[in-house]
Amino acid sequence: MAGVHYRPSLRTVTDARLRSLEAEEKTLAYALVQASSAASTMALARLGKEAQARVLDAALDLLDLAHPELLVDDTDSPARTRKYELSVQRAAIDVASPELSIAPPEGAAPHLAHGTRRVAFGSGYASSGGAFVEGRARLVLHDTLDPSAGMPALASLEAFEATVRAYPKPRSVELERLTFVRIEKLALLGTLDGGASYRFFLGGDRVRDRGCAGCFVSKLEGGGGVAGAIVPGAVLFARANVTVEAGSGLAGIDGSAIRLGLGPSGGVRLDLGERLRAQGEARLVWLPGSLGAWTAEASFETRLTLGPTSAIGFFVRRTWSTADIGLSTFLYF
Secondary structure, eight states: OOOOOOOOOHHHHHHHHHHTSOHHHHHHHHHHHHOOOHHHHHHHHTSOHHHHHHHHHHHHHHHHHHOGGGGTOOOOOHHHHHHHHHHHHHHTSOOOOOOOOOOOOTTOOGGGOOOSOEEEEEEEEETTTEEEEEEEEEEEEEOTTSOOTTSOTTEEEEEEEEEEEEETTTTEEEEEEEEEEEEEEOOBTTSTTOSOEEEEEEEEEEEEETTEEEEEEEEEEEEEEEEEEEETTEEEEEEEEEEEEEOTTOOOGGGSSEEEEEEEEEEEEEEOSSSEEEEEEEEEEEOTTSSSSEEEEEEEEEEEEEETTEEEEEEEEEESSOEEEEEEEEEEO
16 A cells, blocks of 8 residues: 655764764764874774764764765765775674664655645735735745745745735835745754855845835845754844845946945744744845945744645834835645
């Protein structure tokens, strides 16, 4: 009979092996991956046989994780030579590798994930234009506030999304944001994902600050930084960002329609139970050579998952000169 079975990935297995080690053993496992040294050899020899086996098992998994080519070809390389050396050391220890018991992560099965397409309808109030109704449509895939079942909780990948607002008084319809691609990842320090946290955005956005009172501009943005879990369910992050914007009516560098933005951002992402998530962020941007040398923005958004196909969300956003607030219903299909 067909069914759904969980098979942990190499990353999950490696993470489980590392969690079974003491702090000094974990440090040694990472050191053994790089190259043989007198210090690491002596540190390994001081351990009992069971501990040596655990450390070498973890080091071999770390090596495969860092060099996936070792699993698919036999080309000579420094990594393959190091794997051979560690394998010889491991084979000399007459201790069986401990059996790992890895339970399926709760709610992580891909078949439980929400649909890749999303539409949203809502209303709100903007200090720059009054009451509005808003519609959003996204082709793919996921952001960190969407239902998390079967999806990475701390990563976003969105493409081809448009947000349109209609203001009854005065009667107008505006394109608020256009996303060609947006990628974001919070890689927690102290984990296997603990590299750089990053963000990338390519699309268009509406600017409301001293450089323009409502221009729609083309926008390219990138940023990198760090993230860490302070308590369960709370992740703090900080990034340095670079932004390039261009659009008619924008008071940019030396009076041109192009401006460069540089500056820090920081925020917190919260898991407030199984269905409720929130994220807040503040940004400060230096605009060299542009009218109004600085701009700033703060935002907060929370979303309550009603099921795999629906959610409701609330957001508030404050820029240098305007404020928005709104409520939306999200549908996934």
